[in-house]
Amino acid sequence: MSRILLLHASVEGQTLLIAERIAKVLREKAHSVELLPADGDPSRLDPAAWDGVIIGASIHYGHHPAYLHKLVKRHRAALAAKPNAFFSVSLSAGGPRPKLAAAQRYIDKFLRKTGWTPQLIASFAGAVKYSVYGPIKRRVMIVFVGLGGGETDTSRDYEYTDWGAVERFAHDYMQRLAQG
Numbered sequence: 122m123s124r125i126l127l128l129h130a131s132v133e134g135q136t137l138l139i140a141e142r143i144a145k146v147l148r149e150k151a152h153s154v155e156l157l158p159a160d161g162d163p164s165r166l167d168p169a170a171w172d173g174v175i176i177g178a179s180i181h182y183g184h185h186p187a188y189l190h191k192l193v194k195r196h197r198a199a200l201a202a203k204p205n206a207f208f209s210v211s212l213s214a215g216g217p218r219p220k221l222a223a224a225q226r227y228i229d230k231f232l233r234k235t236g237w238t239p240q241l242i243a244s245f246a247g248a249v250k251y252s253v254y255g256p257i258k259r260r261v262m263i264v265f266v267g268l269g270g271g272e273t274d275t276s277r278d279y280e281y282t283d284w285g286a287v288e289r290f291a292h293d294y295m296q297r298l299a300q301g
């Protein structure tokens with residue numbers, strides 16, 4: 122059994138849902154998982170205290186959050202010393218008209234700026250959650266999503282995450298763990 126730190130940087134909750142699914146898969150195989158927000162108490166976020174680390178973050182306005190850049194830069198060496206993985210969540214990664222090259226660029230930019238080379242990387246489609254956006258964000262998203270050919274009926278939310286891909290990622294990570 123390994124002790125895994127699973128950090129999530131989520132604004133509207135989809136990255137958290139994905140992290141929870143990954144945690145469930147790991148726990149089913151008897152691993153112990155601590156699921157924490159990446160902007161939480163810094164004293165609990167040191168990868169050195171864990172057997173492995175997974176970090177997931179969503180994209181807003183073309184970027185993963187700035188605080189995550191700082192966290193990864195600070196702990197880069199400790200991260201590299203453990204089985205480590207990263208997943209990115211965006212609308213470019215899936216949905217009605219995916220823009221896979223853009224999703225990959227977000228990841229490449231994040232890894233280039235932080236200097237981190239995760240052993241495992243995944244890009245998951247997120248969600249459009251009109252029900253949780255405030256009025257300004259809703260307007261922004263109607264335009265952004267509409268330009269991309271997506272759903273602009275704000276009376277409901279839209280989830281594009283491929284849960285099978287999320288579970289495969291969790292299993293791939295456990296293979297890394299087994300390799301040490």
Ligand SMILES: Cc1cc2nc3c(=O)[nH]c(=O)nc-3n(C[C@H](O)[C@H](O)[C@H](O)COP(=O)(O)O)c2cc1C
Pocket residue numbers: 130131132133134135136137179180181182183184210211212213214246247248249250258261262
């Ligand atoms: C204000 C806003 C800006 C966004 N900007 C982008 C973007 O630049 N590129 C993209 O692919 N997805 C973008 N998205 C889509 C999010 O990545 C997607 O909704 C994701 O599921 C959010 O994850 P979270 O709920 O964990 O924060 C944006 C979403 C919002 C609400």
